[in-house]
Amino acid sequence: MTWVAPDIERRSEPYVADERTMLQGWLDWHRDTLLWKCAGLTGEQLCAQPVAPSTLSLLGLVRHMAAVERSWFHRAAGVAYESLFYTDDNPDGDFDDGTAASAEADFATFRDECAKADALAADLSLDHTFDTTHHRTINVRWVYTHMIEEYARHNGHADLLREALDGTTGD
Template sequence: MTWTAPEIERRREPFVADERAMLQGWLDMHRDTLLWKCQGLTGDQLTKRAVEPSTLSLLGLVRHMAGVERSWFHRAAGLPYDGLYYTDDNRDGDHNDGTAESAEADFATFRAECAKADALAADLSLDHTFVTTRGTTISLRWVYNHMIEEYARHNGHADLIRERIDGTTGA
């Protein structure tokens, strides 16, 4: 049996909310949008590359964003983190090593990383700061804004990749 990415009902961003709810709402909407771009596709379709020489695929984007979720929210919470899908010797493992057979597990990892990120951030103030390995002090507010920007950029990629696979477009 071939695994197919499940349907997703996208949460919409709030139109009126306090800052924290607004940031979380936009982040949730972008997380859902990435999965929405993948819904109904098989593992084989999810691994289809955008256009050579690019290694971008929808599965690669899901894997990449799982790693980004882990990286930023673990750091914000003061926890150690690993590269999830990449190492110093394989910097593009998130994009290059996903397979049709790994797709279901990769989607589960993505969802788990999003849930863990939310749990790690839940008790932190938006003004909470931490120092990166490069010595830069960053606030949790910055992390939320960066994550929204990162998803927005990659969701644009996802839209083009999906259109190439089966012609499906949409906001």
Template structure:
């Protein structure tokens, strides 16, 4: 039996809420949106590139966001000493370039697990808390806003990828 990406019940974003709930709600909405763009597609379809020479795929976006979540929340903000899921020095774009459609189910599970780990890692941290890295000092609030922006941009890519695969468009 061929695995297909499951249907996701996309959480609605809050329209009246405190700042933390608003940021978390919009981030969750965009996380879910990426997964809804993949619903019902096989690993092979998820690994279908937009058009040559691009390596942009829906599976690549899921893999990319797995590492982006891990990097900003757990590695940079919390300071966990953990590796990446896909990036390597030899293959810095491995999230897009080194795909195995047969591993799509496991990579979707890794994405969901990473989101859970990231949410747990910052659940009790204040939005004004900061970290300093090679890119300067940033707050947790900045990370939330950046992640919402990152997902929004990539969800636009996902719209176009999905439409190219099977004509499905959505919101």
């Protein structure tokens, strides 16, 4: 039986909330949006690269965002981690190495990394600072803002990919 990306009901972003709730709400909405763009597609469709000359695929975006979730929230919490899909020899493994056969597991990894990110951030103040590998000091607020920006950009890519695959459009 061919695996198909499950339907998802997107959580609504908050309209009135404190800062932490607002940031978490928008991050959750964007996470859900990426999965919503993939819903109903087979592993083969998720691996398709329909917008030449780009090699982007919806599965590549899901894998990439799982890796981004892991790296930023583990760093913020000071927890060691290993890269999910790429190595020094294969820096684009998150984008390039997904297959129809790995799609179901890759989606599970994405959901798992989002849950781990939330757990790691739960006890951190938005003002908690840490040093990056680029010798910058940033805070957790920056991480949330960056993650929302990263999803917004890639969800725009997902819009184009999905439309090219089957004509589906939406917000």
